[in-house]
Amino acid sequence: xxxxxxxxxxxxxxxxxxxxxxxxxxxxxxxxxxxxxxxxxxxxxxxxxxxxxxxxxxxxxxxxxxxxxxxxxxxxxxxxxxxxxxxxxxxxxxxxxxxxxxxxxxxxxxxxx
Amino acid sequence: xxxxxxxxxxxxxxxxxxxxxxxxxxxxxxxxxxxxxxxxxxxxxxxxxxxxxxxxxxxxxxxxxxxxxxxxxxxxxxxxxxxxxxxxxxxxxxxxxxxxxxxxxxxxxxxxxx
Numbered sequence: 001x002x003x004x005x006x007x008x009x010x011x012x013x014x015x016x017x018x019x020x021x022x023x024x025x026x027x028x029x030x031x032x033x034x035x036x037x038x039x040x041x042x043x044x045x046x047x048x049x050x051x052x053x054x055x056x057x058x059x060x061x062x063x064x065x066x067x068x069x070x071x072x073x074x075x076x077x078x079x080x081x082x083x084x085x086x087x088x089x090x091x092x093x094x095x096x097x098x099x100x101x102x103x104x105x106x107x108x109x110x111x112x113x
Numbered sequence: 114x115x116x117x118x119x120x121x122x123x124x125x126x127x128x129x130x131x132x133x134x135x136x137x138x139x140x141x142x143x144x145x146x147x148x149x150x151x152x153x154x155x156x157x158x159x160x161x162x163x164x165x166x167x168x169x170x171x172x173x174x175x176x177x178x179x180x181x182x183x184x185x186x187x188x189x190x191x192x193x194x195x196x197x198x199x200x201x202x203x204x205x206x207x208x209x210x211x212x213x214x215x216x217x218x219x220x221x222x223x224x225x226x227x
Contacts (some may be wrong), residue, residue, distance in 0.1 A: 042117075043157075088155055090157070098213045102215060107155065109154075
């Protein structure tokens with residue numbers, strides 16, 4: 001069963017804590033992305049990766065970090081430096097960073113208490 | 114950079130009627146335009162896409178039209194059904210230093226009344 005999985009579905013964090021969101025894909029895609037979605041708004045790009053061991057900042061990278069040690073995995077860490085981290089986080093992947101279709105995971109809803 | 118505007122933000126139609134959602138983009142170099150459907154609490158799912166060398170594409174009850182001169186594209190859903198109720202996002206893909214990146218519109222909440 002191919003696709004993109006994200007875990008956990010819901011995540012609660014206390015202020016001042018770092019938290020890591022998981023994203024895994026078995027579609028053999030080279031490119032992976034992290035987006036943030038706030039209520040009633042569109043998707044904004046946090047980070048993207050074209051290939052293993054490479055990643056680039058998107059439009060709203062401040063307060064976030066990523067790694068890409070394996071092709072299948074692209075975890076996102078929300079650090080304590082992120083001023084307003086409560087949001088819905090979406091991971092996506094595509095064959096390349098190009099006009100290839102991006103496929104999205106089910107998302108993780110992060111709430112800071 | 115690219116800017117994508119989407120209208121309307123909410124749309125209510127009667128079951129069986131048609132629905133039209135419109136998007137405009139700013140970067141004339143944009144060459145790929147996907148549409149996504151997002152149900153509550155889920156990730157967006159691609160429903161149809163169009164590339165800049167095509168003016169119209171149809172898939173059963175949904176169709177997308179592209180006007181490159183005016184820099185706008187539209188999603189058309191015919192014979193709407195209650196299960197079409199969701200948030201719809203348009204996006205445009207324009208080249209940058211790393212490749213083509215998607216810029217999303219703000220979304221349209223479609224409500225189909227039975």
